[in-house]
Amino acid sequence: ETGVTQTPRHLVMGMTNKKSLKCEQHLGHNAMYWYKQSAKKPLELMFVYNFKEQTENNSVPSRFSPECPNSSHLFLHLHTLQPEDSALYLCASSQSDSPYYEQYFGPGTRLTVT
């Protein structure tokens, strides 16, 4: 595997379910990110981790819970979501959270909340 991978690629869940999204990067990077991409809205940064430490929580509701056990893996735990949370969730990584470095993105998880 190369680059940034995300699983699952598609997820349908009810509002009372609990599920997790997984992201893995094979680039040796130290920073990882979660973004939400909704239709007709710019990408919204949700969380940033640098060297496994969370450095940004962009006013995200507590029903989204990130976990970064090491620099290569990032999870997004979901519980009691709302239909408006349906979106494409993108994971990205970069060498560090310095503004200089470009981010490398995974293919995303298409989440539908019913």
Next chain:
Amino acid sequence: AQKVTQAQTEISVVEKEDVTLDCVYETRDTTYYLFWYKQPPSGELVFLIRRNSFDEQNEISGRYSWNFQKSTSSFNFTITASQVVDSAVYFCALSGDNNNDMRFGAGTRLTVKP
């Protein structure tokens, strides 16, 4: 506050036409970085170019070229002799003193017809 505006929501051209995607940004930072990403139907954003605020030199890479003008706060992207494979959503992004604050434009959907 940082802001990126991509006024063109959708553009449709015929193969071999040249096309320019506009990007206008706002920032109070003196040091900042501008990026272009391509999002093909597969979903992952692909990094195309980074330009820092102190380097106004235009860049050409094959059929792609970028025009950075600080005087008009613009970072436009031109595809010469477009091809069907160029069909994608293109995002302009801006990061300032802290990459945690990377802002993406709303994106421009480019369709290149054969």
